[in-house]
Amino acid sequence: xxxxxxxxxxxxxxxxxxxxxxxxxxxxxxxxxxxxxxxxxxxxxxxxxxxxxxxxxxxxxxxxxxxxxxxxxxxxxxxxxxxxxxxxxxxxxxxxxxxxxxxxxxxxxxxxxxxxxxxxxxxxxxxxxxxxxxxxxxxxxxxxxxxxxxxxxxxxxxxxxxxxxxxxxxxxxxxxxxxxxxxxxxxxxxxxxxxxxxxxxxxxxxxxxxxxxxxxxxxxxxxxxxxxxxxxxxxxxxxxxxxxxxxxxxxxxxxxxxxxxxxxxxxxxxxxxxxxxxxxxxxxxxxxxxxxxxxxxxxxxxxxxxxxxxxxxxxxxxxxxxxxxxxxxxxxxxxxxxxxxxxxx
Amino acid sequence: xxxxxxxxxxxxxxxxxxxxxxxxxxxxxxxxxxxxxxxxxxxxxxxxxxxxxxxxxxxxxxxxxxxxxxxxxxxxxxxxxxxxxxxxxxxxxxxxxxxxxxxxxxxxxxxxxxxxxxxxxxxxxxxxxxxxxxxxxxxxxxxxxxxxxxxxxxxxxxxxxxxxxxxxxxxxxxxxxxxxxxxxxxxxxxxxxxxxxxxxxxxxxxxxxxxxxxxxxxxxxxxxxxxxxxxxxxxxxxxxxxxxxxxxxxxxxxxxxxxxxxxxxxxxxxxxxxxxxxxxxxxxxxxxxxxxxxxxxxxxxxxxxxxxxxxxxxxxxxxxxxxxxxxxxxxxxxxxxxxxxxxxx
Numbered sequence: 001x002x003x004x005x006x007x008x009x010x011x012x013x014x015x016x017x018x019x020x021x022x023x024x025x026x027x028x029x030x031x032x033x034x035x036x037x038x039x040x041x042x043x044x045x046x047x048x049x050x051x052x053x054x055x056x057x058x059x060x061x062x063x064x065x066x067x068x069x070x071x072x073x074x075x076x077x078x079x080x081x082x083x084x085x086x087x088x089x090x091x092x093x094x095x096x097x098x099x100x101x102x103x104x105x106x107x108x109x110x111x112x113x114x115x116x117x118x119x120x121x122x123x124x125x126x127x128x129x130x131x132x133x134x135x136x137x138x139x140x141x142x143x144x145x146x147x148x149x150x151x152x153x154x155x156x157x158x159x160x161x162x163x164x165x166x167x168x169x170x171x172x173x174x175x176x177x178x179x180x181x182x183x184x185x186x187x188x189x190x191x192x193x194x195x196x197x198x199x200x201x202x203x204x205x206x207x208x209x210x211x212x213x214x215x216x217x218x219x220x221x222x223x224x225x226x227x228x229x230x231x232x233x234x235x236x237x238x239x240x241x242x243x244x245x246x247x248x249x250x251x252x253x254x255x256x257x258x259x260x261x262x263x264x265x266x267x268x269x270x271x272x273x274x275x276x277x278x279x280x281x282x283x284x285x286x287x288x289x290x291x292x293x294x295x296x297x298x299x300x301x302x303x304x305x306x307x308x309x310x311x312x313x314x315x316x317x318x319x320x321x322x323x324x325x326x327x328x329x330x331x332x333x334x335x336x337x338x339x340x341x342x343x344x345x
Numbered sequence: 346x347x348x349x350x351x352x353x354x355x356x357x358x359x360x361x362x363x364x365x366x367x368x369x370x371x372x373x374x375x376x377x378x379x380x381x382x383x384x385x386x387x388x389x390x391x392x393x394x395x396x397x398x399x400x401x402x403x404x405x406x407x408x409x410x411x412x413x414x415x416x417x418x419x420x421x422x423x424x425x426x427x428x429x430x431x432x433x434x435x436x437x438x439x440x441x442x443x444x445x446x447x448x449x450x451x452x453x454x455x456x457x458x459x460x461x462x463x464x465x466x467x468x469x470x471x472x473x474x475x476x477x478x479x480x481x482x483x484x485x486x487x488x489x490x491x492x493x494x495x496x497x498x499x500x501x502x503x504x505x506x507x508x509x510x511x512x513x514x515x516x517x518x519x520x521x522x523x524x525x526x527x528x529x530x531x532x533x534x535x536x537x538x539x540x541x542x543x544x545x546x547x548x549x550x551x552x553x554x555x556x557x558x559x560x561x562x563x564x565x566x567x568x569x570x571x572x573x574x575x576x577x578x579x580x581x582x583x584x585x586x587x588x589x590x591x592x593x594x595x596x597x598x599x600x601x602x603x604x605x606x607x608x609x610x611x612x613x614x615x616x617x618x619x620x621x622x623x624x625x626x627x628x629x630x631x632x633x634x635x636x637x638x639x640x641x642x643x644x645x646x647x648x649x650x651x652x653x654x655x656x657x658x659x660x661x662x663x664x665x666x667x668x669x670x671x672x673x674x675x676x677x678x679x680x681x682x683x684x685x686x687x688x689x690x
Contacts, residue, residue: 056617234616256616268613271579271601272401274628281626283619 005030007109008322009077014058017261017330022058023323026077030111034092041091041119043102043112046345047133047315048084050325050338051167052257080108083138085122085129087345096121103132108322110342125301129345134167134337135304135311136297138286143171143230144296145289146252147179150282151228155180158222160241162208163232165192167337168254170200170312172230177201178308181228184221186237188332195335200310214240228252234259238267242279251281261330312336350375352454353667354422359403362606362675367403368668371422375456379437386436386464388447388457391690392478392660393429395670395683396512397602425453428483430467430474432690441466448477453667455687470646474690479512479682480649480656481642483631488516488575489641490634491597492524495627496573500525503567505586507553508577510537512682513599515545515657517575522546523653526573529566531582533677540680545655559585573597579604583612587624596626606675657681 004027014022034040057074074080084107088100093116096102104119106112122132134140146168147153159176163169164185173196176183184204185196196205204221211217218226218240225246231238234256241251259265273279303309314334316325319342328334349372359367379385402419419425429452433445438461441447449464451457467477479485491513492498504521508514509530518541521528529549530541541550549566556562563571563585570591576583579601586596604610618624648654659679661670664687673679 056621238616253616253620255620259616266613267616268611271583271598271604271612271628274626275598275600275630276401277628278630278633279628281619283616283622283624285620285623288623 001032002029003032003111004028005109005111006319007079007107008319009080010058010074012076013060014055015060018055018058018327020323020327023326025320030113032089032111034090038092039115041093041096041102041114041116042089043086043106043114044089045084045086045106045110045112045342047130048082048106048108048322048340048342049133049137049139050322050329050334050340051083051139052255052260052329054080054082054326055260055330079112081105081112082108083133084342085132086112101129103137108319108340110319127301127304130313130315130339130341131304131311133339134313135171136300139167139337140171140300141289141293141296142254142286143168143175144300145286145292146230146254146284147172147175147228149289149292150252150284151230151250153179153181153228156182157227158182158224158246159184159228159230160218160222160226160244161185161230161232162237162241163187163255163257164196164202164205165312165335166232167312167334169230169232170196170336171309173202174200174303174309176228177203178303186217192335195312200312208237215243218244225249230254231256233257235265235267239269242269242273245273245277245279247277249277249279251279253281253283254285257330313339315339315341317341346377347374348377348456349373350454350456351664352424352452353664354425355403355419357421358405359400360405363400363403363672365668365672368671370665375458377434377456379435383437384460386438386441386447386459386461387434388431388451388459389434390429390431390451390455390457390687392431392475393427393451393453393667393685393687394478394482394484395667395674395679395685396428396484397600397605397674399425399427399671400605400675424457426450426457427453428478429687430477431457446474448482453664453685455664472646472649475658475660475684475686476649476656478684479658480516481645484512484682485516485645486634486638486641487599487629487631488513488520489645490631490637491575491599491629492517492520492573494634494637495597495629496575496595498524498526498573501527502572503527503569503591504529504573504575505563505567505571506530506575506577507582507586508532508600508602509541509547509550510657510680511577512657512679514575514577515541515681516654518547519545519648519654521573522548523648531562537680540657545657553582560588563589570594575599576601578602580610580612584614587614587618590618590622590624592622594622594624596624598626598628599630602675658684660684660686662686 061073101122103122159181161169161173165187186208193205196202229241229251231253232255235258406418446467448467504526506514506518510532531553538550541547574586574596576598580603
């Protein structure tokens with residue numbers, strides 16, 4: 001049986017801030033049966049992840065993109081692969097069969113055809129399917145690995161998280177609080193600040209847009225200095241955090257959203273601070289920490305089931321909402337993990 | 346017995362590039378006998394170390410300086426402590442006695458009065474006393490700890506060293522070559538480049554002043570990319586190195602001489618490269634690695650005695666040469682470790 005698969009594509013490489021007009025919907029005819037001998041897995045997409053890093057894949061290929069298996073360039077007109085949850089429609093791969101839920105690399109489209117690479121069978125474990133996109137997906141693993149493996153917190157240490165109401169930041173803050181750290185987050189609206197303090201249990205939170213001097217803001221919230229900075233934004237916030245760090249401070253950098261769409265915007269941290277305070281800055285990608293998945297998932301599910309951790313999701317419905325959801329990330333419209341529900345289960 | 350102790354002092358805080366006129370020679374009367382009950386150690390200074398980092402201590406106190414026990418501010422008119430080798434004239438401390446050689450914190454003067462803090466008895470082990478100032482002092486330990494402990498090289502990895510004919514850089518390059526790495530250094534004159542290649546055994550070396558595009562220069566010398574960058578300079582060289590680093594590249598930063606005297610000059614590395622290539626940048630100070638001293642000294646002495654390692658020293662004679670020696674560091678006048686011989690043994 002053949003069906004029309006609608007998918008989202010870029011019209012041309014996107015080198016600045018993305019706009020909805022950079023995208024188009026295309027269709028292709030695909031077969032919902034697998035040809036004899038093929039090992040393809042045909043998936044009906046249910047929930048897809050909307051992540052800022054995709055904008056880097058849309059750019060004219062840069063050196064960074066070429067050197068990373070996690071950032072293969074996206075070509076105009078082509079299907080865009082993305083993390084998500086789907087259901088197998090047909091499979092030539094004996095590890096998957098019709099009706100299985102799967103999680104991993106699917107696409108910003110109605111259907112995906114997978115070779116089984118970066119794809120696993122999913123046991124929803126009684127949790128909403130969307131939880132497996134963000135909380136128990138790469139956003140969650142990024143937060144967990146970055147905080148525990150890279151920053152190696154000690155109880156009582158002072159943790160600063162930027163983009164703290166975002167998909168990764170909100171989890172970093174919650175993990176750090178549950179672990180016994182003092183946690184301050186920054187976000188871009190009074191509503192988000194309220195959410196961080198009142199719902200997620202951050203010790204303090206502030207709206208960076210209301211601060212004229214980030215250095216002074218951090219001095220105010222960290223009178224005893226910052227031990228760990230989980231950087232999601234780069235640029236001026238990273239510079240200010242370095243100025244306020246304690247001896248042997250650690251910075252984990254998994255994203256620099258403020259620099260993605262503006263290459264002129266860069267952090268120029270004070271290297272003297274980095275030397276004298278023996279600060280480390282470590283770039284990382286969650287994909288390197290897949291071995292931590294079992295302990296990460298186990299701890300996280302436990303916290304969620306016992307109500308200690310809140311799940312922040314921002315889900316819109318319909319493939320048509322993918323461009324606006326994606327563009328909105330760069331304007332701070334999302335609260336928590338941005339997900340699009342493509343189809344009902 | 347009282348003598349006149351001549352010492353070097355700054356006339357006022359030095360906030361830009363230092364000049365000889367920023368310094369003055371002062372004298373004080375000191376006793377060469379120890380008062381009953383005093384634990385002072387009176388030392389005749391023989392060789393003193395001339396290091397770029399001292400300029401940071403001469404500045405109007407910055408946040409970095411305040412947070413580091415290694416960078417106590419220097420006040421105008423006062424004695425400037427510095428690493429070096431001396432001989433005990435009198436001692437109220439039972440661990441030291443007259444005639445002992447000592448190494449550690451003495452001063453830019455003819456005599457030092459020490460409380461025994463950061464001071465050890467020195468067994469010259471048949472090596473020139475000056476070797477204990479640089480090669481077997483903090484310069485050597487900085488090179489050793491930065492390369493082996495922070496960058497953790499593997500045989501065959503590609504190592505880039507800036508300020509490679511300097512006190513630390515020349516040793517980093519020699520250690521890395523002896524360990525089995527591919528090593529490229531940069532320096533600021535054709536004579537230094539020749540020395541690196543012909544005497545110290547670097548695989549390649551280049552004069553950064555002759556390069557109009559540091560990124561292209563590094564692409565030329567590292568067609569397979571850089572695994573380790575030992576940064577002694579900061580600013581543009583750090584940015585170019587990041588662009589040319591391989592996956593999981595490591596940067597050790599122990600000094601940023603180009604940024605010391607020009608706070609407007611800063612590295613603004615591409616954070617996307619840092620994330621996608623999972624690069625780490627680690628600031629460090631040798632003082633944190635004193636526990637490595639025995640293995641460091643043993644390996645280094647062995648290499649020097651067997652002729653595998655060359656000792657690059659730039660020694661001038663007389664306390665009067667301290668200001669010019671120090672100022673010269675910022676103009677690249679030194680080759681190897683800059684030392685002043687204050688007195689004959």
